Each structure stands twice: as C-alpha cells, then as structure tokens.
Amino acid sequence: VGLAIGIGAYILYGGYSAVTTTDVVQFIVMALGYFGLVGVVLLFSSPQSVAEPIAPKPLPLDVVVLLAIPLLFVPVSQDFHLRVHSAASARDAKLGAILAAACYAAFGIVSILVGRSLAQAGTLLEHPDAASSEFLTSTLGPWAIIPTIAITAVIISTLDSVVLSSSCSLSYDFWDSVKENPRSNDEATPRIWTIIVLVVALAISLLAPSILSLILSALVIYVSVLLPLLLGRLLNKEDRHLGILAIATLVIVTALEAYGAQPPFRAFLYGGIHASIITLLKRKN
Helix, strand or coil: CHHHHHHHHHHHHHHHHHHHHHHHHHHHHHHHHHHHHHHHHHHHCCCCCCCCCCCCCCCCHHHHHHHHCHHHHHHHCHHHHHHHHCCCCHHHHHHHHHHHHHHHHHHHHHHHHHHHHHHHCCCCCCCHHHHHHHHHHHHHHHHHHHHHHHHHHHHHHHHHHHHHHHHHHHHHHHHHHHCCCCCCCCCHHHHHHHHHHHHHHHHHHHHCCCHHHHHHHHHHHHHHHHHHHHHHHHCCECHHHHHHHHHHHHHHHHHHHHHCCCCCCHHHHHHHHHHHHHCCCCECC
16 A cells, blocks of 8 residues: 555656656666576576476466467557657667567566476465565575565556556546547646546455456456457547447446456457447447
8 A cells, every 4th residue: 555655646746757767767676686686596596396396287268368468559558659759769769669578578488487497396376476475485585585675666667657557548538538628738637547546456456366367357458448449449439439438348347357257258258349339339520
C-alpha cells in the first residue's frame, strides 16, 4: 500500500517526466542487482538437488497464445510510442528500441532458466510466484536481499508505466470520446483517473492469487476490449458508442476474470462477442 501511494505521488506531481526519470534508475538497479547477478549465479552455481528432477509439462495452447499476444502489441503500444517520440533524435529512438529488445530478451531467458534450474533440482513450489525467492534463498543465502531490492525496482518500474499509460488512455482516448464537450487543457481529469487506476491496481494485486493468473487476466481484458475497439475505428463507428461499449466490456470481462470463469480461448470468445456487437453500431455521419 505504501509503495502504491509513493508511486501515485510522483506520477501526480511529475507525470511523464517523473516516470521516465525513475525508469533509468530502476533499469540500472534491476539489470545489475537482479538479472545480472542471477545470470552469473546460473552460470556458476545452481540449487542443491532435493529430489528427482521434475518433468516438464506442456503449456495449454490457449495460454501459449495469450502469452504471445503482447509481441503483436508492443510495436503499436502507447508506452512504446511515448518513449520513441520523446527521444532526442531518430537515431536515439532506434538505438533505444534495439537495446530494449535485447535487454528484455536477456531478462526473459534468465527468468526461464531460474524455473528450469529449480525443476532440475526437484524443488516443489507452492505457486510459480515463489520461484525467484526460492532460487535466491537457496543459492545466495543472506545475500538474497540485494536481488530482492532489485525485484522491488522491477515492480515499481512496471506499475508506474502501466498507471501512467492507463490514466492517459482513460483520460484522453476514452473520457474525451464519451463527454459532449471535451476540454483539451483539463489537468484535473488525468489526475482523477490516475488515482482511480492506482486504487483498482492495488485492489487487484491484493486479491489476485498469483502473478501469472493476474497477467493472463490482464491479457484477456486487453484483447477483449482493445482489438474490437480498433475494429470499430476501422469501420468508422461513433466514438461515443464505442467508448460506452468498451467500458461495459471492460467491467463485464473483469468481473468474469475475478469470478474465475475460464472457458477455452476466452480472450477470443469475449473479443468476438464485443466485435459482433460493434458491427451493429451506428456509423459516423
């Protein structure tokens, strides 16, 4: 709770400038204090075997598809374009994008190898979220406090970027399309939406059973709401109707995810229903 309040404070005070400034510090801390350190440990050490190696299990196809979906959205994401357009030059933007892709590929490989290392040692986990802490404790002992601090930087870096992007989208893309007379210089609305997003994010984080389930639910909501919304724009449907339908879909799908409903390929099921309704909406004059 204290972490969320602190993040909200510097976003409300400094906005995009505050988020990009803290991102630099957060990246250095998490790259050196967690991913770099864990990568070295993986090369020269591993958890002690406590049982027979755990046999790998294939992921369900719908989970694989959900986890692959962000690869399609990164090039067109708001957060990516904000950072590209704020670069000092086109060269800096290209270089930054290439380095970011390389770094996150390395981070992903390190994270996967942590899980594989624990499985090969026969370490049973209560839930997947415990993999990092179990690995750090078993290999670093008391020194695990260093990467633990870096993990906090990872959480902060993710949360402040998501809160900023969400509040901007809700303020300028959704709310302005719903209001009769949007005000371009309105500074109160983005701050109000920032507080709302923080409260919702905090509530979800406290209630979510695991990070993986939270990520999958977020992807389901993302696909169910945004893909049909893009279709509505392509079909030149009324912005006001699209906004109202999108928020209704957001509420319904979020409620279904919170309830635990998991029909096969649910993201595409919900998105298909949303898209079908959009095709019936009135077109712009």
